[in-house]
Amino acid sequence: MIPITVDNLSVTYSNAKLALYNASCAVEPGTITALVGPNGGGKSTLFKAIMGFLSPNEGNVKIGGLTVEKAQKKQLMAYVPQSDEVDWNFPISVFDVVMMGRYGYMNFLRIPGAKDRRLVMESLEKVGMVEFRDRQIGELSGGQKKRAFLARALAQEGQIILLDEPFTGVDIKTEKQMIDLLLQLRAENHTILISTHDLASISTFCDRTIFLNQTVLASGTTAETFTQENLTMTFGGLPMTSLAFQNSEVDA
Amino acid sequence: MVVWNWIVEPLQYGFLVKAIWVSAFVGLVCAVLSCYITLKGWSLMGDAISHAVVPGVVVAYALNIPFAIGAFVFGFGATVAIGYVKSNTRLKEDAVIGVIFTGFFALGLVLVTKIPSNIDLFHILFGNVLGISTGDIIQTLIAGCTTLIVILLRRRDLLLFCFDPNHAKAIGLNTQVMYYTLLSVLALTVVAALQTTGIIMVISLLVTPGSIAYLLSDRFDYMLVISAISSVSACVLGTYASYHFDVSTGGAIVVLLTLFFVAAMVFAPKYGILRQKRVVGS
Numbered sequence: 350m351i352p353i354t355v356d357n358l359s360v361t362y363s364n365a366k367l368a369l370y371n372a373s374c375a376v377e378p379g380t381i382t383a384l385v386g387p388n389g390g391g392k393s394t395l396f397k398a399i400m401g402f403l404s405p406n407e408g409n410v411k412i413g414g415l416t417v418e419k420a421q422k423k424q425l426m427a428y429v430p431q432s433d434e435v436d437w438n439f440p441i442s443v444f445d446v447v448m449m450g451r452y453g454y455m456n457f458l459r460i461p462g463a464k465d466r467r468l469v470m471e472s473l474e475k476v477g478m479v480e481f482r483d484r485q486i487g488e489l490s491g492g493q494k495k496r497a498f499l500a501r502a503l504a505q506e507g508q509i510i511l512l513d514e515p516f517t518g519v520d521i522k523t524e525k526q527m528i529d530l531l532l533q534l535r536a537e538n539h540t541i542l543i544s545t546h547d548l549a550s551i552s553t554f555c556d557r558t559i560f561l562n563q564t565v566l567a568s569g570t571t572a573e574t575f576t577q578e579n580l581t582m583t584f585g586g587l588p589m590t591s592l593a594f595q596n597s598e599v600d601a
Numbered sequence: 602m603v604v605w606n607w608i609v610e611p612l613q614y615g616f617l618v619k620a621i622w623v624s625a626f627v628g629l630v631c632a633v634l635s636c637y638i639t640l641k642g643w644s645l646m647g648d649a650i651s652h653a654v655v656p657g658v659v660v661a662y663a664l665n666i667p668f669a670i671g672a673f674v675f676g677f678g679a680t681v682a683i684g685y686v687k688s689n690t691r692l693k694e695d696a697v698i699g700v701i702f703t704g705f706f707a708l709g710l711v712l713v714t715k716i717p718s719n720i721d722l723f724h725i726l727f728g729n730v731l732g733i734s735t736g737d738i739i740q741t742l743i744a745g746c747t748t749l750i751v752i753l754l755r756r757r758d759l760l761l762f763c764f765d766p767n768h769a770k771a772i773g774l775n776t777q778v779m780y781y782t783l784l785s786v787l788a789l790t791v792v793a794a795l796q797t798t799g800i801i802m803v804i805s806l807l808v809t810p811g812s813i814a815y816l817l818s819d820r821f822d823y824m825l826v827i828s829a830i831s832s833v834s835a836c837v838l839g840t841y842a843s844y845h846f847d848v849s850t851g852g853a854i855v856v857l858l859t860l861f862f863v864a865a866m867v868f869a870p871k872y873g874i875l876r877q878k879r880v881v882g883s
Contacts, residue, residue, distance in 0.1 A: 428767065430765070440823075
């Protein structure tokens with residue numbers, strides 16, 4: 350079981366916009382941790398710093414004591430991107446996307462072996478996407494798209510899985526399926542960090558919560574930290590109801 | 602019989618047979634790369650490299666080294682310059698590309714008029730495959746074969762890099778290396794196409810075949826095949842047409858390729874305009 354520690358992290362973008370300031374937090378091993386905060390509060394920036402997609406101006410991220418780069422080489426971390434980060438018109442099938450989760454294990458030519466193929470099929474099975482494996486990715490519904498990328502994370506066999514807004518554009522039934530799968534992964538000792546707008550569902554499956562608005566305002570077990578006070582501090586006094594139902598787009 | 606003569610009659614001329622082979626080869630190399638460039642959104646980068654090679658050709662002539670080396674160094678150098686300016690200023694990429702490639706191109710014009718040489722600027726700009734020399738064919742073959750081999754070996758990584766560079770990073774692959782690999786083969790392809798279409802129209806071979814294929818297919822492997830067929834046939838037929846109708850070879854190739862594109866745009870079974878209209882109308 351592998352923890353993530355974020356120590357004193359500051360990130361300023363090249364347009365001089367300060368995205369994160371002195372953020373420190375820990376994602377406990379073997380837990381599901383929710384990352385909540387307003388849009389522009391630095392959630393995606395923190396994700397990108399943890400995944401090594403950007404280098405912080407100050408501070409550092411450690412994955413089980415390793416640098417992010419070393420953790421990547423050891424295939425410790427898998428990332429499920431936000432829907433709008435993906436080019437859905439790309440001429441690629443679901444199967445091929447999931448296979449990309451295995452590239453880190455393959456040789457120079459990236460020729461898949463029997464084990465790679467087996468793990469891809471198992472991952473597709475876990476998310477219930479086997480029958481859609483030959484579809485071009487743009488031909489999927491919102492929930493199927495999320496599950497395809499979750500399958501890629503599973504195929505990568507990363508001990509840590511980061512999911513950026515996985516419930517946006519997903520219907521309630523799919524959201525429930527995905528939550529069940531995340532709980533199952535937690536039982537298999539994965540460490541899961543999830544950023545979400547769906548505040549209502551957090552207490553149903555997240556062990557811990559991190560509140561983020563430019564910096565870490567509060568973090569701890571969901572039971573202790575998920576309070577009206579922390580929500581107000583993070584979101585700036587918006588009424589609870591307007592936040593809980595912000596995530597209203599669903600599958601057609 | 603007429604068609605047969607149309608095809609066979611020019612083959613008695615050695616220079617024409619050579620031209621057909623060379624342009625077919627260049628068409629193939631460009632077609633393969635084209636699929637990556639269109640998906641990555643690097644069309645402008647291809648245009649920039651093709652213009653930036655001009656000073657390289659002149660300098661290579663002055664130093665008496667193969668033109669391909671000079672062209673590659675300047676073409677690749679321009680992309681490095683673009684990358685540097687982009688990451689060290691607040692300018693947007695299109696502005697940086699515009700500034701750098703016109704700068705390189707203008708330097709080439711200045712050099713070509715100042716350094717005494719027998720370089721025909723018209724041939725660099727618009728190609729001269731009918732008059733291609735054996736030395737130039739060898740350089741074209743080396744540049745083209747290197748490109749094909751690199752892509753064959755790294756095709757999966759390059760596709761991942763085009764599709765999802767973040768995932769490539771997340772699984773510990775070096776995306777910097779992929780970035781420069783793709784830029785290098787792009788520069789090499791421009792060098793290979795220099796003698797056939799010339800630098801003004803090489804962008805057509807780098808963008809149009811991939812675009813045609815993208816309109817016709819949802820799978821990358823099919824895209825490669827469609828791209829290659831459309832590009833190679835345009836190159837071969839264009840070279841024939843340039844002989845029969847006595848028109849510019851590069852021009853004929855690009856006009857044909859553009860016609861193929863228009864046909865694909867209108868009639869593509871899934872993404873064509875006719876089909877889209879029917880979907881909206883029904």
